[in-house]
Amino acid sequence: MSAEILPAQAPARPYRPPAPLPRTKPLSTLGFMAALRENPVATWGIWNFEKPITNGRTALGPMTGVSSPEGIRHVMVDNVSNYVKDRLQLRVLKPGLGTGLLTAEGESWKAARRTLAPLFAPRTVESFVGAMQAKSQAMVTRLLAFPTGTRINISDEMTRVTFEILTDTLFSDAVDGTSQEFGQAFTRYFENQGKISPLDMLNAPDWIPRFNRFRAQPAINFFEEKVKQIIARRRGLIATPGAVVPRDILTLLLEAADPETGIGLSEAEVGANIVTFIGAGHETTANALTWTLFLLAKHPAAQTAVAREARDAENIAPVDWLDNLPMTRAVIEEAMRLYPPAPTLSRMALADDEVLGVRIAAGSTVIISPYVVHRHRTLWSEPDYFRPERFLPPARDQIDRYAFIPFGAGPRVCIGQRFAMHEAVIVLATLMRHLGFVMPKGESVTPLQRITLRPSPKLEMLLAHADAST
Ligand code: HEM
Numbered sequence: 141m142s143a144e145i146l147p148a149q150a151p152a153r154p155y156r157p158p159a160p161l162p163r164t165k166p167l168s169t170l171g172f173m174a175a176l177r178e179n180p181v182a183t184w185g186i187w188n189f190e191k192p193i194t195n196g197r198t199a200l201g202p203m204t205g206v207s208s209p210e211g212i213r214h215v216m217v218d219n220v221s222n223y224v225k226d227r228l229q230l231r232v233l234k235p236g237l238g239t240g241l242l243t244a245e246g247e248s249w250k251a252a253r254r255t256l257a258p259l260f261a262p263r264t265v266e267s268f269v270g271a272m273q274a275k276s277q278a279m280v281t282r283l284l285a286f287p288t289g290t291r292i293n294i295s296d297e298m299t300r301v302t303f304e305i306l307t308d309t310l311f312s313d314a315v316d317g318t319s320q321e322f323g324q325a326f327t328r329y330f331e332n333q334g335k336i337s338p339l340d341m342l343n344a345p346d347w348i349p350r351f352n353r354f355r356a357q358p359a360i361n362f363f364e365e366k367v368k369q370i371i372a373r374r375r376g377l378i379a380t381p382g383a384v385v386p387r388d389i390l391t392l393l394l395e396a397a398d399p400e401t402g403i404g405l406s407e408a409e410v411g412a413n414i415v416t417f418i419g420a421g422h423e424t425t426a427n428a429l430t431w432t433l434f435l436l437a438k439h440p441a442a443q444t445a446v447a448r449e450a451r452d453a454e455n456i457a458p459v460d461w462l463d464n465l466p467m468t469r470a471v472i473e474e475a476m477r478l479y480p481p482a483p484t485l486s487r488m489a490l491a492d493d494e495v496l497g498v499r500i501a502a503g504s505t506v507i508i509s510p511y512v513v514h515r516h517r518t519l520w521s522e523p524d525y526f527r528p529e530r531f532l533p534p535a536r537d538q539i540d541r542y543a544f545i546p547f548g549a550g551p552r553v554c555i556g557q558r559f560a561m562h563e564a565v566i567v568l569a570t571l572m573r574h575l576g577f578v579m580p581k582g583e584s585v586t587p588l589q590r591i592t593l594r595p596s597p598k599l600e601m602l603l604a605h606a607d608a609s610t
Pocket of ligand 1: 242416422545
């Protein structure tokens with residue numbers, strides 16, 4: 141790396157990245173609602189990070205926070221049929237994601253999951269690696285045009301590259317010319333939709349207008365229209381004799397059929413799942429990468445190690461990087477531990493239950509927060525510190541399956557997990573082969589929860605061209 145930009149020496153001690161300090165006193169009802177709207181990740185109290193389970197009444201009704209691996213396994217696996225997506229979550233997500241997999245329930249979810257599983261099978265995901273690498277390389281070429289020391293908006297770059305990868309693998313760049321407009325509409329949708337309306341918290345009826353929903357509506361309309369056009373065009377192509385039809389996710393969606401019933405997806409389901417894949421897979425992966433780069437900029441030794449590993453991988457095919465670049469994978473996993481892109485998972489109990497000896501009443505909400513679990517005092521040593529080596533083999537094998545849940549767990553675990561991990565490793569390794577990153581002096585970011593956990597303000601860093609000597 142360019143010597144004047146990138147410090148050659150690693151800090152000797154682990155780095156404690158920015159995070160809101162846990163509260164030491166419970167908030168009043170009004171205070172809780174205001175804090176929840178402002179930044180949900182800042183509402184947690186120290187007790188949440190110390191106890192395996194917490195129980196109480198909040199402005200949102202009775203709520204139980206489950207943070208022990210045993211309790212998480214109970215809710216997400218052993219007694220999963222008793223827990224459905226809760227009302228508040230559906231109210232926030234459903235207007236945009238419709239009948240897609242993320243918001244489906246019961247039998248329709250089961251059928252959709254069976255139908256969509258082949259789209260995310262390892263072989264299929266591997267067929268997308270070429271597109272992931274091409275888009276990553278295009279980003280590097282773009283960035284290399286800037287001289288060392290240039291200030292780059294990393295949040296925007298990661299949003300752009302993950303969006304390009306997703307649209308390319310979804311519909312082979314069929315968004316023609318409007319990709320940026322498409323991306324901006326989605327970001328606007330998330331920004332407005334991601335702020336929880338006090339009316340939703342209070343379970344006010346749907347007909348009372350929510351300001352945020354009102355603002356998100358044009359973005360939702362834009363999407364639905366665009367996605368409809370893309371589907372219609374593809375159907376036309378499939379019906380054209382002799383036409384070359386790309387084997388992307390759109391074609392796979394149109395061909396998909398439930399292996400049990402043989403029934404395919406309706407037009408509305410194809411559209412809803414396209415929007416769902418963008419909604420669930422875009423900001424999440426972009427934030428995972430942005431936080432990873434932030435942590436690497438703060439920890440030059442780790443940055444140098446990743447850069448070396450990436451350059452040494454010259455003779456390894458990108459499809460094998462995920463399993464052969466342990467340090468690259470470890471920093472991404474440690475970034476997702478500290479800043480889980482989906483920081484809160486929630487469910488509603490259908491019937492009375494008991495978790496770790498605590499009664500869960502039917503209708504009450506259970507919160508499983510990857511953010512809390514990943515920083516729990518009883519599950520991790522130095523939980524608030526950046527220590528990627530915990531994810532290097534063989535230490536990684538010691539991590540409880542239910543203590544590290546960036547992709548959730550059980551039957552509703554993220555269907556795009558393998559896609560996201562291949563993508564993150566390929567983007568990061570391709571970048572680190574050619575470039576280094578440094579935080580401008582005196583600047584930092586804090587985590588802000590807007591459905592996903594993003595850096596605030598947007599992350600800007602100084603670019604350094606790599607030189608082979610490091
Ligand atoms: C770093 C990136 C990602 C993270 C951290 C992430 C996280 C998650 C989590 C935590 C869940 C479970 C939600 C719950 O239990 O309530 C989930 C579900 C889901 N994710 Fe991801 N995700 C990522 C990338 C992706 C990608 C790339 C796609 C698709 C292209 C995707 C599609 C989905 C879908 C469709 C579901 C719903 C699955 C179901 O309910 O059956 N995700 N994701």
